[in-house]
Amino acid sequence: GLCVEACAxxxxxxxxxxxxxxxxxxxxxxxxxxxxxxxxxCGQCTLRCPVGxxxxxxxxxxxxxxxxxxxxxxxxxxxPATRVAISEEFGLEPGSISTGRMINALRQLGFDYVxxxxxxxxxxxMEEANELLQRVQGKREGALPLFTSCCPGWINYVEIHRPxxxxxxxxxKSPQQMHGAMARNGPxxxxxxxxxxxxxxxxxxxxxxxxxxxxxxxGNRGDIDAVITTRELAKMIRHRNIPFASxxxxxxxxxPMGDSSGAAAIFGASGGVLEAALRxxxxxxxxxxxxxxxxxxxxxxxxKVATIEGLGSVAAVSSIGSAIDLLSNDEWKKKFLMIEVxxxxxxxxxxxxxxxxxxxxxxxxxxxxxxxxDSSSTIRKSHENKEVQQLYDxxxxxxxxxxxxxxxHTTYAARGSPREKLSQFLGAVDVRxxxxxxxxxTEDCIWDTNTPAFGAACGQExxxxxxxDKLPKKDKKCGQEIKRHRLMHVDGTDVLGPDDTLHHFDxxxxxxxxxxxxxxxxx
Numbered sequence: 108g109l110c111v112e113a114c115a116x117x118x119x120x121x122x123x124x125x126x127x128x129x130x131x132x133x134x135x136x137x138x139x140x141x142x143x144x145x146x147x148x149c150g151q152c153t154l155r156c157p158v159g160x161x162x163x164x165x166x167x168x169x170x171x172x173x174x175x176x177x178x179x180x181x182x183x184x185x186x187p188a189t190r191v192a193i194s195e196e197f198g199l200e201p202g203s204i205s206t207g208r209m210i211n212a213l214r215q216l217g218f219d220y221v222x223x224x225x226x227x228x229x230x231x232x233m234e235e236a237n238e239l240l241q242r243v244q245g246k247r248e249g250a251l252p253l254f255t256s257c258c259p260g261w262i263n264y265v266e267i268h269r270p271x272x273x274x275x276x277x278x279x280k281s282p283q284q285m286h287g288a289m290a291r292n293g294p295x296x297x298x299x300x301x302x303x304x305x306x307x308x309x310x311x312x313x314x315x316x317x318x319x320x321x322x323x324x325x326g327n328r329g330d331i332d333a334v335i336t337t338r339e340l341a342k343m344i345r346h347r348n349i350p351f352a353s354x355x356x357x358x359x360x361x362x363p364m365g366d367s368s369g370a371a372a373i374f375g376a377s378g379g380v381l382e383a384a385l386r387x388x389x390x391x392x393x394x395x396x397x398x399x400x401x402x403x404x405x406x407x408x409x410x411k412v413a414t415i416e417g418l419g420s421v422a423a424v425s426s427i428g429s430a431i432d433l434l435s436n437d438e439w440k441k442k443f444l445m446i447e448v449x450x451x452x453x454x455x456x457x458x459x460x461x462x463x464x465x466x467x468x469x470x471x472x473x474x475x476x477x478x479x480x481d482s483s484s485t486i487r488k489s490h491e492n493k494e495v496q497q498l499y500d501x502x503x504x505x506x507x508x509x510x511x512x513x514x515x516h517t518t519y520a521a522r523g524s525p526r527e528k529l530s531q532f533l534g535a536v537d538v539r540x541x542x543x544x545x546x547x548x549t550e551d552c553i554w555d556t557n558t559p560a561f562g563a564a565c566g567q568e569x570x571x572x573x574x575x576d577k578l579p580k581k582d583k584k585c586g587q588e589i590k591r592h593r594l595m596h597v598d599g600t601d602v603l604g605p606d607d608t609l610h611h612f613d614x615x616x617x618x619x620x621x622x623x624x625x626x627x628x629x630x
Contacts, residue, residue: 184283
């Protein structure tokens with residue numbers, strides 16, 4: 108019953124008990140698949156399960172097959188929390204920093220490029236801090252207070268349970284997805300393209316089970332090929348008989364996408380994203396504020412508050428249950444300028460994909476390791492990262508530029524809404540997944556493109572044919588960007604097409620949530 112307790116502690120209650128006595132067992136309501144419940148994929152049930160009856164969807168075997176195949180260049184990124192937690196899997200002291208060991212192990216596994224999610228955490232702060240400032244100045248669509256968007260479990264909660272909060276969400280992609288977009292389209296991709304035209308296979312190592320969901324969201328799909336948890340990485344290392352604890356701790360990340368600041372390291376702890384954003388926002392506003400914000404640090408469930416002179420009050424929320432309590436009334440709208448929400452207790456350090464532990468102080472020990480990385484870093488502010496500065500100078504232009512908006516920002520939709528179905532359908536069209544697109548439609552669905560070239564497709568088979576045989580082929584080569592449809596605004600079904608033309612879609616769904624009709628009109 109530990110899984111049921113964990114779900115209840117999160118106040119999600121997607122699983123509960125059925126039957127009595129020896130027949131009692133954990134089960135979803137009406138025995139539905141988890142995907143059809145209010146589950147937000149936080150993975151706390153898998154973290155607490157002592158017998159492995161509940162596990163994350165495994166991807167590590169597939170990753171090893173690609174590594175063994177050696178047909179594609181491989182890129183791996185490692186999340187902030189993984190470099191500390193991985194130590195526990197191999198008998199090292201909890202809280203030990205094993206960044207170099209982990210890098211050396213990944214090279215022994217066969218990865219061609221070992222890069223750091225901390226790099227894209229710095230990039231996230233550049234976009235998110237500027238987004239906050241523009242909202243404060245009334246120059247950008249969206250509501251205040253601004254909610255952070257790094258945690259996919261939190262995003263799942265908002266879209267499933269509280270879509271009224273969508274206008275408050277930052278449009279900034281998470282570090283995982285920013286990293287994927289840059290690895291797929293940025294300078295590193297251009298470097299690999301000099302050697303091969305074939306797309307690299309991109310893997311992320313995360314403390315979080317919900318990151319697997321995030322990688323296949325519309326707008327993200329195709330950037331990350333596989334997501335594995337910290338526990339899965341440990342299985343890969345053991346499977347290859349790599350003596351992790353004996354490895355040298357001197358491994359270095361590849362460049363580009365290997366440098367980072369101390370601000371990026373603390374993304375792994377509750378309050379860390381907020382603290383990193385405050386460091387950059389304070390400098391941008393010319394405020395002489397502290398670099399460390401102890402008031403929003405800590406692994407305990409609950410809400411931590413800090414007031415920044417000249418900026419306002421901010422809050423860091425540890426666990427989705429605490430967020431539900433905070434959002435139970437509208438006081439948060441009056442009190443705060445920015446709110447960070449981490450679904451798991453303690454933040455990513457307590458993520459559903461982290462090593463299992465009976466140590467009651469394990470989160471505090473992991474947190475100490477994370478903050479030690481920050482305090483010993485040469486640079487401690489995201490905007491001082493030289494690699495990030497070069498990326499803007501040579502590729503992105505500036506935070507919130509057209510290129511940044513296209514590659515580093517995203518949109519949201521209430522689950523089951525016409526907007527979400529449209530996003531899923533167009534996402535499948537963008538990658539030419541004709542089967543996936545047709546599966547979202549009724550058998551007699553009518554898709555009217557309102558173009559002379561393609562006309563109207565009537566029925567699933569006709570829709571498949573249009574996508575597969577009539578639309579231009581997507582023979583994407585290394586370094587070439589996937590041109591995508593992008594939803595406009597925080598609501599509605601206006602879309603910016605891959606050719607930068609604006610369209611409106613009228614969409615009708617049947618009772619099962621399948622698309623009955625879809626009509627495009629140019630604006």
